[in-house]
Amino acid sequence: MKVTDIVEKLGLKVWSGHEGLGKEITGGYASDLLSDVMGHAGAGNAWITIQTHRNVMAIASLRDLSAVIISCGEKPGDDTMAQSNEEGIPVLGSDLSTFGLSGRLYTLIG
Amino acid sequence: MKRFRADLHIHSLLSPCGSLEMSPREIISRARSKGLDMIAVSDHNSTWHCELMVALGLEAGITVLRAAEVTSAEDVHSLVILPDEASTRSFQQWIDSRCAYLPHNPVIFGDQVVIDRNEHIIREITYFLPAALKASIDEVESAAHRHGGLFIPAHIDRPAMGILGQLGFIPDDLYIDAVEVVGNPGDILYPVIRNSDAHIPEHIGRRFSEYLLENPSFTELAKALRSEGGRQIIHPER
Numbered sequence: 298m299k300v301t302d303i304v305e306k307l308g309l310k311v312w313s314g315h316e317g318l319g320k321e322i323t324g325g326y327a328s329d330l331l332s333d334v335m336g337h338a339g340a341g342n343a344w345i346t347i348q349t350h351r352n353v354m355a356i357a358s359l360r361d362l363s364a365v366i367i368s369c370g371e372k373p374g375d376d377t378m379a380q381s382n383e384e385g386i387p388v389l390g391s392d393l394s395t396f397g398l399s400g401r402l403y404t405l406i407g
Numbered sequence: 408m409k410r411f412r413a414d415l416h417i418h419s420l421l422s423p424c425g426s427l428e429m430s431p432r433e434i435i436s437r438a439r440s441k442g443l444d445m446i447a448v449s450d451h452n453s454t455w456h457c458e459l460m461v462a463l464g465l466e467a468g469i470t471v472l473r474a475a476e477v478t479s480a481e482d483v484h485s486l487v488i489l490p491d492e493a494s495t496r497s498f499q500q501w502i503d504s505r506c507a508y509l510p511h512n513p514v515i516f517g518d519q520v521v522i523d524r525n526e527h528i529i530r531e532i533t534y535f536l537p538a539a540l541k542a543s544i545d546e547v548e549s550a551a552h553r554h555g556g557l558f559i560p561a562h563i564d565r566p567a568m569g570i571l572g573q574l575g576f577i578p579d580d581l582y583i584d585a586v587e588v589v590g591n592p593g594d595i596l597y598p599v600i601r602n603s604d605a606h607i608p609e610h611i612g613r614r615f616s617e618y619l620l621e622n623p624s625f626t627e628l629a630k631a632l633r634s635e636g637g638r639q640i641i642h643p644e645r
Contacts, residue, residue: 316417329482330567331575348480350543352574 298322298406300364302389303343307391307401309366313378314387320363325402327395331356338362345398349373353382354388362386366402368395408637411623414438414615415472416486416561416587416602419460422450422476423517423536426607430526431460433608435467445623447602449474449486451537452506454499455521455530458492464525470623473615476561477502477551478537479544483573486559486587486602490625494554501550505540517574519610523595544570548581557584557629563595564588564606583630585640589614592643601643619640 302319304311311318323341327337328334329348338344346353347369354377357365363386367373370392374382381388391398417434418425431448438446448460457473464471468540473495474488489495490634511534519532540547551558560570560577563586570577570586577597579582584596592599600616619639620627631638 330572332572337574348573349483350574350578352576352578356575383631 300389303364303402303405304334304389306405309389309391312367312381312388312390313375313387314381316385317364317387320387322363322406324406325399327399329395335359336349338407345395345402347371347395349377350378351380353389354379354384354386357386358384363365364389366391366398368393370400408619408621409640410620411444412442412612412615413445413447413618413628414441414443414603414605414612415445415474415600415624416470416604417611418474418476418606419448419450419456420606421453421456421519421521421532421536422606423519424606425509425511425517426449427518428608429606430522431456431463432526434460434611435463435469435471435609437611439467439469443469443612443615443643445470445472445628446611447472447474447486447488449488450474451476452478452502452540453532453536454489454495457495461492461642472625472628475499475502477547478539478543479547480539481544481573482563482568483544483570484568485544485547485551485570486557486561487547488557488559488625488628490555492557498550498554498556501554502540503636505542505546507533507538507541508534509538511535512596516598539632544574545581548583550598552582557632558582559585559587559600561587563591564590584629588643592645598634598640599643600640616640
């Protein structure tokens, strides 16, 4: 399944990184401790978090993630979106909670 | 120039996690008996015991600096040490403008009270003080510096609530005056200090730093963090 498919199926907003919408998603990871994501998220995962700090993009790039999904209606900062555009890793958004998003994503690709 | 011992991270009973024994008077008396020359009172997102502590410190012959342990939106704790009463009042107003005012339950988290010199309760805080502000760590850093303060990410080597745990690494465009560690300084590129993060009287001074200064004061501390004019951090050693 591609990033663009989950955008459509989960009704996600695309904040930035449109160039990466064709990336393949291998699975998901949900965590707000960046040090944890750094050690445990798998390549190609979609990462669900409420953290919006620009370090999110550095971690996403480091772990070769396919997309970041910001939950709870939080808005990523301008510097986070700029970094996402640069890396070509989409930052998506939803008003759903991390729990709600994880459940829906799991039924799609889990 | 002389060596001075300082513990710049101490919670009073105003912090919900601070024991009710942590009255300003008790903190001063413990700090003196531990041989500390300078302390800072650093409650969660609050500075309401600073003036009383400064006054009691003056009487007891120990320097008290005004500070707060601020929680930014990423759940990162940072110490902000402020130069004087006016800047502290103004910084508190900034904190209040960014506060989420989440409900507090003293039975679960502990009491949050402000007391006077006679240890009478003069105010009870009804929202949860340690909750994350609606302000990013960048905003906390710039507010700290706008008020002439020092910005010191706290306990960065703890797994959570420190900048490394929450954010994975230290963003290189933050202006950081020093970092506080609990363990060994390691090969961190910033000035490193250690403090007790005491919540009970017995913990005051369990970790401290030693500085080479003209006198124990905010201005001299700021110079030591910049290694200016011979002032420096001499413990922990690098």
